[in-house]
Amino acid sequence: MTEIELLSWARGPGLQIATIIFVAGVVIRILEILLLGRKANLAEAKGAEMSSGLRTMVTRTVPDRTTFKRSSVTIVSGYIFHIGLFVVCFFSAPHILFLKDIIGFGWPSLPTPVVDAFAVVTIIALLATLVNRLTNKVMRYLTDFEDLLTWFVTFLPVVTGYIAFHRIGFTGPSLLAIHILSVELLLIVFPFTKLMHAFTLFIARWYNGAISGYRGVAS
């Protein structure tokens, strides 16, 4: 297979397969959760469920002071790479074009050197999270194969994207193909792992806020 053939496959059939698995997987998992349902609460309510749920969906993003002090490395490195991923994924010009092709509209991009800087910071932060995961007592106890796999499939696109942009190593079509394939790997692995938290955390947070809010506590 030539490089261009590989690139064309990655941009064509490869992406189709990854899209099918990703979309179908995410939809099935979310339905699997929601359709289990939960019993109605028969106790007398002290607060409103819906608004409390929505509130927690947002406020849970901010950790409380004591927890932050005790877990600052986890929290800071985690936030940095999430924000970095967000900027790199959604504000680099080639990525916006990709999304525009799928959803029909785009938005202004950030200058490439800025995105570049975010990519570097993200890579460093991701490495920090891995080190943390392997050295922190609690995380080491909790960590299993899935944690390492998901780290890897998240790390790979950022690194290969950076390399493809900076042309280190192989030739252009190969680098771009490798990057796109790494994204497809991420998409395929996504619905089978904790990466689903990207969607389900909103459901979980809502439930948390609703359950507490029913009792009059803002969680």
Add this chain to the structure above:
Amino acid sequence: MSASIEKGINALKRQVDSTVAAFFSSCVHCGLCAEACLFYTETGDPKRTPINKTEPLRRIWKSEFTLMGRMGKMLGLTKKVDDKFLEEWQELVYDSCTLCGRCSMVCPVGNDIALMIRKTREGLAAAGQAPEGLIGATNRSVTIGSPMGVKWPALRAQIKHVEADTGLKIPVDVEDVEYMLLLSSMEIMNFPEFIEAVAKIFDKAGATWTISSEAFEATNSGIQIGVSDIAAELVQRVVDVADKLRVKTVISPECGHAYMAIRWDGPNLVGKAFNFKVRHILEVMDELSQQGRLKIASKESQKLTYHDPCQISRRGGVIDEPRRLIDMIADDFVEMPDAGKMNWCCGAGGGVSANERADEIRLKVFDRKKAQLEAVRPDAIISACSNCRIHLEDGLEEHNMDIPLLSLTETIAEHLAED
């Protein structure tokens, strides 16, 4: 003698719902819940990480209710839930957790981990893996009516003392009154002054109330051991009596899990909304105060702080009421660090204090509360749960800290206006 692993697994299956599924789907193994749990922070043992305690429930959810889990089961790739595993987890689920819910407040993806640990107990209990102490307490609750074996005659004796001391009549089995007061065995046996305090407050407020001789116990062992069927049976006793007497409001006394059991779990356990309201004694006093029926004549001069009982504050929703009440009777009140909905558990609730095997760890985790107190250096601690009170007293004594524990209700009563 019919607990079995099959029953345990079935019990766990019944506990899986969309909340459980959403929570387990979202956990990213970040470990923040451990840093919020005093059973981890004071022991440094990572297996006490809250989400880890839910592993039995997680395995059942994964293998029974997810497509990939089912497929994994067919391929023989699932992690088993057997007697050996549940036995190993007993200490984590019962000895190392008070269901305080602090983990549920800090989880970044929003998991209500305490709720899941509560659900996990259903599985362990049905499989015969609940601690002996709790089984004993539950037996007594069901057969005698109180986890400590307190029967009506004992309570009646206490009531007689109170009537003698106060000159007030304690109404028993009176119909059509505003309030029916429940009492925890702990209060009846160790803090009967509570009954006295309530009597005085209601007298001055002109409120009609009663105690039932048939169902007076507030403590719900079923909640603590984690068997909803038994918890429901205990709640039903209160419901039957409250309906019979046609009371308007049932009062949960100064006991944490009792409040959770009757106020929030109660109707869901028995499957029907109540015909009466349920309020904590703090809520009642606060309401009376708003209505101008609670008048205070004097204040405490000593430096006071407030320990939030977890099931009342964070898990119960009664956070502001005690502070409004304290405001009325305190000249010098200072909040401890993390006060309010993020306050640290005393370490004894949720069945831990009924479990002798957990004595050592229960005392160890008191260090967390000790650190909070050392930051504040109060003259006395106010609280609203007798279980917290007993345990904090134990801990303070162990460390030679001379800080008295005060009941908020009793303190209010002490400063009532004579009018």
Add this chain to the structure above:
Amino acid sequence: MKKDLSLKDVKLKNGDSKPETLGEILRSQKVSRRSFMKFCATTASMMALPPAMIPVIANALENARRPSVIWLSFQECTGCTESLTRAHSPTLESLIFESISLDYHHTLQAASGAAAEAAREAAMEENFGNYLLVVDGSIPLDNPGYSTIAGISNLDMLIESAKGAAAIIAVGTCATYGGIPHANPNPTGAVSVKDIIKDKPIINVPGCPPIPVVITGVLAHYLTFGSIPELDHIGRPKAFYGQSIHDRCYRRPFYDKGQFAETFDDEGAKKGWCLFKLGCRGPTTYNACATTKWNNGTSFPIESGHPCLGCSEPDFWDGGGFYKALSMPTDDISKTAVYAAAGAAAAGAAIGALNRGKKNTSNKIHIKTTIDDLRK
């Protein structure tokens, strides 16, 4: 440009002693020594050879016996020939080109029909083992009738001609990688030279068409060293195909700053901003366009405002729409996503029903737990 290119004809007609070496030819064309050396220097620098090589090149070219060149044109559009012969005034490149003994070329030769084929066969026999075979156009395998010359299929002619060739130069993307005919669905079963010939050295000079000076540079290399230049992993001379357009593009600073033309006539386009969003294949294309340029260094597509098509890469026709940026999917992903979601909704509903069923069963088989059930 001299149209009666075939000096072989001259030889046959006049019987005069013909110029035998390239040096003699150039002198006969009144090309000054100075111009000749300048050409050698340019060639050396283009192929990244040190200055010491210039006299070597000069000497080699000076004394180069005019090698016989057989040019076979298969399924092609003649664009490659047009490109190479597009000089308006004689250039040294065209002189080199003329100064090989081009014994067979459909467009440029004067002879036709049986005479042309006879000339070809004679040249092949006379120079067996030494002639250069140049091929442009792809070779159809599905049905030989798609492209024949004098009744001979392209496949047969290629195999036959390759036997006595010293080396083969595949010119144009069709000959190197299949080109346009090879594009999906490839109705003629078009393949490239390298797909058929496995036992001869092949130099791929792709491009649609290739840059003229690239061809002559390759020839000059061959004439100088008698060997083929260093090739990359798909057979292209590294001297000309070693850098991507993107890495040599003068508009690269705009790419880096994130300044892109959104349409062909917006402000960005007028200011000469990067054409990535308009589908430029520069990042994945290797050729000399950005440095050597076309028409004697006049311009190249990007400079003229059109994104690079990637024409020197294999399968460039199937690399997605030319006006779709490289980072865009080639297929309609949104449709796939919608269908996947719809299918998954049905599957999810079924799974949800199964889950509910399981819960109902566990609720049904549950017997109320009493205090007698707390111990095993």
